[in-house]
Every structure is written in structure tokens, then in C-alpha cells.
Amino acid sequence: MGQEAPDLNQVIHELVAANRILANQGVVDAYGHVSVRHPHDKNLFLLSCSRSPELVEPEDIMTFRMDGSPADGRKDNPYVERFIHCGAYEHDDKVMAVVHSHALAVLPFSISSTPMRTVIHTASHMGEHIPVWDSQDKFGDTGLLVSTIEQGRDLAQALGTSKVALMRGHGFTAAAHSLGEVLKISIYLPQNAQVYLDALRLGGTIKCVTPGEMAIRDSFGPGGRELARAMDYWAMRAGCSHYLHYKKS
Numbered sequence: 001m002g003q004e005a006p007d008l009n010q011v012i013h014e015l016v017a018a019n020r021i022l023a024n025q026g027v028v029d030a031y032g033h034v035s036v037r038h039p040h041d042k043n044l045f046l047l048s049c050s051r052s053p054e055l056v057e058p059e060d061i062m063t064f065r066m067d068g069s070p071a072d073g074r075k076d077n078p079y080v081e082r083f084i085h086c087g088a089y090e091h092d093d094k095v096m097a098v099v100h101s102h103a104l105a106v107l108p109f110s111i112s113s114t115p116m117r118t119v120i121h122t123a124s125h126m127g128e129h130i131p132v133w134d135s136q137d138k139f140g141d142t143g144l145l146v147s148t149i150e151q152g153r154d155l156a157q158a159l160g161t162s163k164v165a166l167m168r169g170h171g172f173t174a175a176a177h178s179l180g181e182v183l184k185i186s187i188y189l190p191q192n193a194q195v196y197l198d199a200l201r202l203g204g205t206i207k208c209v210t211p212g213e214m215a216i217r218d219s220f221g222p223g224g225r226e227l228a229r230a231m232d233y234w235a236m237r238a239g240c241s242h243y244l245h246y247k248k249s
């Protein structure tokens with residue numbers, strides 16, 4: 001027996017909660033966005049119109065095709081960088097949720113030859129290798145935004161099988177198998193960057209999370225009770241528990 005597809009309204013409300021949570025956690029500010037793949041059609045995804053995440057309401061959520069065009073006939077102003085999401089969903093069928101952020105703490109690792117490393121256990125799900133996408137390599141001088149489908153696809157290529165790619169002088173994109181997982185990665189990636197920066201300032205030898213430790217932590221599963229506990233906490237802090245626990249009436 002197949003699993004019942006989630007209710008669309010419930011998914012929309014969870015996406016609104018995700019917007020509020022990322023804003024409350026300081027991962028996004030006026031800019032940045034989060035999307036989910038449409039629960040009933042894998043060729044579509046749900047993303048707010050161009051609003052700051054803290055202000056997003058259920059009626060702001062639009063439906064987009066993989067080329068970035070609105071699939072719901074709405075004329076609202078879309079995010080210029082919606083092509084980040086198009087590229088990530090098109091690139092990998094298993095990607096179910098995507099976050100794009102300009103979080104300050106990760107930016108040093110997007111412009112330096114010192115690579116981002118995973119150094120704290122809460123960030124272990126982002127993997128061992130964090131690629132850096134540089135728009136300059138293929139597109140030369142641009143406004144540094146991902147404003148075309150070609151740029152979105154190139155970023156997705158750089159992402160490869162990783163869950164996070166840094167974007168030179170810009171921020172990061174995370175792509176994961178669930179909304180909860182992408183929130184967890186996006187919240188702990190900047191914290192990981194801050195701890196690593198602090199350790200680099202201390203000097204001496206730095207010990208990173210090992211691939212074996214990452215594998216053990218991954219075996220706990222991304223959708224476990226621990227994540228549900230975190231989601232409840234984040235939503236309470238953001239004052240949006242009612243969106244997270246919306247139920248079909």
C-alpha cells in the first residue's frame with residue numbers, strides 16, 4: 001500500500017513555519033528563501049513570492065515549474081534567485097527542500113582558499129566536502145546573483161551529491177531530502193563556520209568530525225524524534241507553532 005500524499009495546505013503551512021524559523025534563527029534576513037517540492041507533482045515546487053521570510057504568510061506561497069515560471073497563473077513578483085531552487089530540484093529527484101541564505105559566518109570560507117570543514121556534531125549531516133560555486137568561472141562578471149536557469153543548473157552541478165554548496169562572496173545553498181533536514185543543515189552550518197573560525201584564530205591543530213563519526217550520526221536518520229523536538233523548539237521561538245502543527249480540517 002502506498003503512502004498517502006501529504007495535504008497541500010499542510011505542506012504550505014509547514015513552509016511558512018520554515019520561513020519564520022530561518023528568520024528567527026538569523027539564517028536569513030531581508031533576503032534568502034526556502035522552498036519544498038510540490039507534494040503531488042514532482043515537477044513543481046512551492047516558494048513564496050518576493051517577501052522577506054519573516055513576513056511570509058500562507059497566501060504568499062506560489063507554485064513554480066522547473067524553468068522558474070509560475071504554474072498557478074499568479075502575477076506576484078517572484079524572487080530573482082528562484083532559479084537556485086529550479087536547478088537543485090531538477091538535478092536530483094531526491095531533493096525535497098532547498099534553502100538559500102546569505103549567512104555572514106559562512107562567507108569567509110566562500111572567498112578564502114581555506115575550505116569549510118565540519119567541526120561540530122550538530123553540523124555533521126552536511127557531509128565532509130563542502131564545494132564552493134564561483135559564478136565567475138562560467139559567467140564572468142555578474143551581479144553575483146543566480147538570476148537565470150543556466151546559472152541555477154551550474155550551481156546544482158557544483159552541488160553534485162553534496163547537501164550544501166557555498167557561493168563565492170554571496171552565501172550558501174542547502175538541498176536535502178526533507179524540510180526538517182534542510183532546516184537543520186541551514187541552522188547549524190553558520191554555527192559550524194563560527195566555531196571553525198574561532199578555532200582557526202586560536203591556532204594549533206584542529207580536529208574535524210571524522211567521516212566515520214558522520215556515518216554513525218547519519219545512521220540515526222534525519223527524520224527522527226530528535227529532529228521533531230528541534231522543529232517544535234524552533235517554531236515556538238519563532239512564534240509560529242500554529243503553522244507547523246496545522247492540520248487538515
Ligand SMILES: [Zn+2]
Pocket residue numbers: 031032081100101102145170171
Ligand atoms: Zn542570494
